[in-house]
Amino acid sequence: MLLDLNTYRDKVMGCWMGKNIGGTLGAPFEGKRRIFDVVGYTEEVNQNPPPNDDLDLQLVWLNAVEKYGPTVDARILGEYWMSFIIPDWAEYGAAKANMRMGLVPPLSGHVGNPLKDSCGSFIRSEIWACLAPGQPEMAARYAYEDAIVDHSGEGVYGEVFWAALQSAAFAESDKWKLIQIGLSYIPDNCGVARGVKLAIDAYRSGANWQEARKVVMNGVPGTFGLMGQPISDMETDIAIGEPGWDAPSNIGITIIGWLYGEDDFGRSLCTAVNCGEDTDCTGATLGATLGIILGRQALPEEWTAPLGDVINTKCIHNLSVTLSVPSTVTELTERVLRLAPSFLGYPIVDILAPGGYTLQMKEGDELFCRNDDRYSKGVYNYGLPKNPTKLRDVVSRAPYAVLFDFVAFSAILDYREDPFFCPGEARTVRIQLETSDFMNHPQWLELKWYLPEGVKLAANSTSSVFLPTYNMGKTELEFTFLADEFKGDRLEALLDITSRGRHSRGTVPVLLLKGTASF
Structure with a gap:
């Protein structure tokens, strides 16, 4: 299956626009465990959306790939993390402290890190999906290298799941197939897989989204929605999980939004955000996924017009002249498109195709993780060598x-x-x-x-x-x-x-x- 340059551009721009929309929609409700009734933006954005780490962290990875191309790996990303990522909180800070001690990935994301199973890595999956459209195995490998910088376990599985799914979304639009493709790249019994399957089972049983939320949050309980919330406000029928074990429930919530949104972009994002917990992550990830499927031109104007084209950042140390941070969705999209030929190489990219280059994408069963001796659970290690x-x-x-x-x-x-x-x-x-x-x-x-x-x-x-x-x-x-x-x-x-x-x-x-x- 071939992807022409114009369609590729539209889908990449849709990804970043959707990411900006979902992050902006969900940010005001982050860290609260309750059901909301959001139907649109609750902040006046005036074509100048607030910064959100769900998007801006990936702009650092963009710079790393522009310099190192397909050789980029966890240790290169770790150096960029230490140099250009500002936050010292939560898993971000634990990883930086470990790397300062000399512990390289994957140790940096695992040792002494109580938030290694949280959400901070699956929010970075889109850069790898956009650089490897229709190549989920490749996107998953780079997502692994990314995630092990500051996460382990469920945190890693979460990013691999979304990177594979979003990469496949360039070639496949059926949500049921895409979810199964993503699941094929992670262990069947991991928490992320259980959270996704619980959301699917609830939807198919006829439960409403509020009931599905309870099923997921009790089946793979986390604690993200308890941040700064008084005990008296807690829902008594929702389990309290192990602190930091938050990727499974929030990915399950993202799937709830997708399924119960019934293919309506705004309804899908609002449903995910209305479930509470890590709302900017769930909204942004779903927005990016739907943006790839629909493309920028098909995104509803009521959601795109208030944001305009602007990208604002808050987590990037940008005083160094060595880092070039895109300030618009258009610039980010064009830089990704310029990278693709050298990142993917021949024969995936035909740079001499009429009307601009084309990309060869996998399709059908090729999008799923291979289940023979070369089974791609190997992405949790060091790429995809010939020796199985x-x-x-x-x-x-x-x-x-x-x-x-x-x-x-x-x-x-x-x-x-x-x-x-x-x-x-x-x-x-x-x-x-x-x-x-x-x-x-x-x-x-x-x-x-x-x-x-x-x-x-x-x-x-x-x-x-x-x-x-x-x-x-x-x-x-x-x-x-x-x-x-x-x-x-x-x-x-x-x-x-x-x-x-x-x-x-x-x-x-x-x-x-x-x-x-x-x-």
């Missing part, structure tokens, strides 16, 4: 496994648990080594450890390892640190890896902190 065993193996280790790619070979550092050590106790890490998937050549690797004073390895710190042809397996090694004489509270070791006879060489830093995680 890597996908199955690495997914079971997240969020403690960190990838290092050194061209001729890759190394995965697996902490196996939170990256802490206790004096007097041995601490073991695992290193998985594999020939890169583009090579079909065996090689020898030489490994040498550099350890701080007072730290020893249970075995020799120097060794040689043989790597077979890429499709013949991999090598796993375990290293045990003995830190009985170590006096510090931050153990930093370096593993130097050299491919014998090649110029590929890399360093794997290992960081262990004294003590235990608090969450």
